[in-house]
Amino acid sequence: MKYPPVHYHHYLGLDPLLSSQHRKSEEYGKPAHDEMLFIIVHQTYELWFKQIVFELDSVLCAFQKPQIAETEMGFASARLERIVSILKLIIGQIDVLETMTPLDFLDFRDMLYPASGFQSFQWRLIETKLGLRIGDRLAYNQAPFYKSLSEDQQKRMLEVLDQPSLYDSLEKWLERTPFLQGENFNFWDSYKEAVNRMFQDDLNTVKQNPRLSEEDKKKNILGLEQTLKSFDALFDEKAYEQLRQEGQFRLSYKAMHAALLIQLYRDQPILQTPFRIIQALLDIDETMTTWRYRHALMAMRMLGQKIGTGGSSGHKYLAEATAKHKIFGDFFNLTTFFIPRSQVPALPKSIADKMSFHY
Amino acid sequence: MKYPPVHYHHYLGLDPLLSSQHRKSEEYGKPAHDEMLFIIVHQTYELWFKQIVFELDSVLCAFQKPQIAETEMGFASARLERIVSILKLIIGQIDVLETMTPLDFLDFRDMLYPASGFQSFQWRLIETKLGLRIGDRLAYNQAPFYKSLSEDQQKRMLEVLDQPSLYDSLEKWLERTPFLQGENFNFWDSYKEAVNRMFQDDLNTVKQNPRLSEEDKKKNILGLEQTLKSFDALFDEKAYEQLRQEGQFRLSYKAMHAALLIQLYRDQPILQTPFRIIQALLDIDETMTTWRYRHALMAMRMLGQKIGTGGSSGHKYLAEATAKHKIFGDFFNLTTFFIPRSQVPALPKSIADKMSFHY
Amino acid sequence: MKYPPVHYHHYLGLDPLLSSQHRKSEEYGKPAHDEMLFIIVHQTYELWFKQIVFELDSVLCAFQKPQIAETEMGFASARLERIVSILKLIIGQIDVLETMTPLDFLDFRDMLYPASGFQSFQWRLIETKLGLRIGDRLAYNQAPFYKSLSEDQQKRMLEVLDQPSLYDSLEKWLERTPFLQGENFNFWDSYKEAVNRMFQDDLNTVKQNPRLSEEDKKKNILGLEQTLKSFDALFDEKAYEQLRQEGQFRLSYKAMHAALLIQLYRDQPILQTPFRIIQALLDIDETMTTWRYRHALMAMRMLGQKIGTGGSSGHKYLAEATAKHKIFGDFFNLTTFFIPRSQVPALPKSIADKMSFHY
């Protein structure tokens, strides 16, 4: 055999791993059985977080090359999907943790003060590497989020905050998407036409609907006009930039268009993997949101409305962070600019050809 | 054999069952593939809702007998736990539904207007049978929730609203809990003493802590006093009733005490099954909340910030209902009145004996 | 609005759906509570089976066109993955069904005789459409599997058995894979070379290993020679066909090669979606196997070692079918022909170019 023999026990570092569970309650002479569960649940979280960071780093690396290789998109998409699997798994760990009752928690809760999940460096790292900025975060105890970390960790976090995130790299990648404009095709003009045509059709349907009273017609027409108006954000760069400055959008105008193109023409061979990548990012965002929410619910169950172990109203913070800490919100909102597939402008043959393989 | 032979196909009524999927998009000549998934996910939801109602009815029946039989508590607890299993399962169905993308949904979304999950009679029935009252509900489109139901369903719902819910029966059952007061034991007095003793201990710890500045000491003492004050609600019936009228509590004073007794002395044989029942109700509440929340997230993903199929801002409504439609909230809040097990007053032997078996 | 208004209740056909639960135990005047769960679990199974058949049909349709469209591969892969999600979901239903205890089952078990899950037409249909042939199946009660179906169903099953399955269409699609042979590239020759080179390297490592005794060297060399020999099946068409006739392989020689090419070069843009399709089929096979196995375990728990409701030793049959009813077994076995990625021959630039996009 080419390599020296390996034993399962040493390979997995089980000696340090399995001797890292130190119950405070035992240290203080009042052993609380369920503290072991509490420790192990959080340790497995952190092991999984390490894995997520590891996957993210490899995807970041692929997206940050000056020339992104098409041959790396397959694994980029697979690794983002793996992150989703891991996140779904660890949401399930909450069910296990909840086999500990509040009364059991009380046996050692005070001994942990002020330790708290808010001090998880790796979770913060995941959020930051994905693209959550300081300003996107809910303030916690009137201090920037990284203040709850150790000094070393703060330093490393500030460095990471300075580097381009997956969000940033993705935005650049989207901006470089070809096909938005070509000799015989201007995606934007055709899309605008389709939207207007659809609006006129809907308008006529309303006007000619004998079942509708005049009042209902007016209401319906008003609704349609508002919907149409909402598309202005998409067609008018200035209007878009205005809304972007107000915080309604984060993606650049060009990247937004590219994301829409990918969604609408996802069946074209060249867009199949990019579409999957966007899907995986939506899934990551949604699953992280669910994770935060389930934790908020659990905190409320464990603590009632008292203060959390970290000295702050944990569950309320979590519930709010849940909504606010979304990173790829624009991909969610993009949906409002979709039109039914039957109305989506057909691609000119020359474009469709370029989006396909030739052998 | 004693019974006429049965075939799987007829036994399960597969003819009506499997011919009840009618895609509107097909009816209108524009078949949308994913509408089938949409229909089947919702049909399986409704089948599971029927099962939940069926389980609830049997538990209600046990709890509404004039004399509740101890021999029925085992299955009551098992059936409530079964409801939890079902709710967890159907939360998983959201993952399947989300394999439908917003663009696919757009192919048939308009054809369903104004149908919406808010019109699910059975889900409303479950909430009502558990104990959600009209006034507890978030108003939806400025009308009582049952207005979205058919006339027959409204009538049935109003009847159910008039009958005692599981919440009501449970409250009565709790109020009848013995052991709260006996010859040699007054649970309430001993508990109050324990709380005060704990407070004095904590106070001394703070005062004698050399690591604390005078200012920190003051802050800590203030915190302790507030905590102690929060127990007033528990020890002073008038204060409790006041808070109850303000909507801070729903359970009667007596039922609240009984629930606390069950939690603190859950290891006593006689309290093991009651404790399980309370746990199951907490699980049901939490899982229903998670279900609503996951639906809100999904709605946001499917629709962006546009209006829902039912003509209302679906996801926002869901997100708010999520927090508000909790039924057994008092059991969650009860936690704030727990004290560490080491401080809980020991039961006099005569009481402990009555809580146990003798054979 | 363009379409007449729709109510949730009618849209979902809830009247027929929710009135299709008829407990035999109620009919016979001995209502057994848990029979409702039994019915509803199986009804939701059948609804999900309908969905799986529906997805399969759409994928079959795409694969059976004379010219398979690259633009249809994205959804083919997504729909196969959806089937995996559904299968994982319904495996979870077993946990719910197992909240029924054997004693509860006994209350109505005899009333269902000889109904049994083996009579599920749709499950058989799924297996058949995927590619399970009559001869691949374990005999059940000494009769072909379709004998337990109704006459109508038998007729339809025989028709489906005569049509090309997904397996058949996939095999043809694989056989048409380009790139196996080109002007400057013969995949097969380069792969053979790589395998031989690897074998020589391993051989040298063993021979020069000072830690190995002469005896161990002999043993290791023998092992290596056997491994090398196992590759004969891959490189020698006659040897392959021989093994195929013996039932060791099912895929044609050419399709086998194509499947290997896809696995080894999956990162090439043109192979990313085909790779995903193969992965999804492996997942379907494995998940169906798990489903059967979990059912076998449950049957054993419900029935002990007595005979099943259908009059046959259900759990033993299921446990054996578990192993035998695998459809894409060749994709599993293909693994033995993999070599480490570092040894896989590099693609000539002209081939790599053809596997990529040009815009």
Next chain:
Amino acid sequence: MKYPPVHYHHYLGLDPLLSSQHRKSEEYGKPAHDEMLFIIVHQTYELWFKQIVFELDSVLCAFQKPQIAETEMGFASARLERIVSILKLIIGQIDVLETMTPLDFLDFRDMLYPASGFQSFQWRLIETKLGLRIGDRLAYNQAPFYKSLSEDQQKRMLEVLDQPSLYDSLEKWLERTPFLQGENFNFWDSYKEAVNRMFQDDLNTVKQNPRLSEEDKKKNILGLEQTLKSFDALFDEKAYEQLRQEGQFRLSYKAMHAALLIQLYRDQPILQTPFRIIQALLDIDETMTTWRYRHALMAMRMLGQKIGTGGSSGHKYLAEATAKHKIFGDFFNLTTFFIPRSQVPALPKSIADKMSFHY
């Protein structure tokens, strides 16, 4: 505050924990991305195994006291159920591990030789503490299972093998179950009567069934007689001991009777928690079996039919161990001795009273 402040990072021992991932592939200069996942999945397994051992030890401790306290049965049951939750969770980890493809595994597989999951000391410990004996195990590589462990571990395992397992303690606990025999009640006689009565009824139904041919009647009668005969094992201690020596049963005659009593009269207050404990043990056995089976499937997927990393045909071993390593098999088989609840003899009031509370 009473206790010195604690930081999340140190409390969880994250320094040793997160620096225990050493990829062999990195050490050898050929970093394989997916080796990190491989390590982390197995490390989380081992953390969860530690938790399971911890829970088991606390349950063992309760069951091994000379006088088992009724007040400890509630948490015994809850902790066994927690083990079930953990086992279900880690079955889900296989889905995550399977995001690694066989080709990715090949990049580092040889470097791990001969490490293998069979060397997991903690998994073996769980099996042993539950009650799996050396002789119950499938031989692995012609050596006792503990030979794959380190010397220290072997020593500890042999010690544990010498101590009473949960199985042993449970058997003793069952044997002490009261109520099997009393002044006015002999459970066994009444049960035997009920079985005979049921047999006579069934016999008459068959004989008087005009739909049955003479031949069918004979066949049916034969079947009934065989079923009745199978009960001999239950009613005849000698016959039982004979079967027990042949390995058909493991539980003592008396314990078997007690287990049956608990199952049949589980609704009696005193039997509710014992019933839950037996349920939890069945769940543990079934879930461990599923875990082994899923691993066997995964091994087959990763390795095809080649040899495993540990040098043995891993998946085949696993598949066989799956069936053989069941510990509480008697509880599964007990089912065959159940009779429908309507036939179960009613308890005399004096017995029912003793099984209930009095306050």
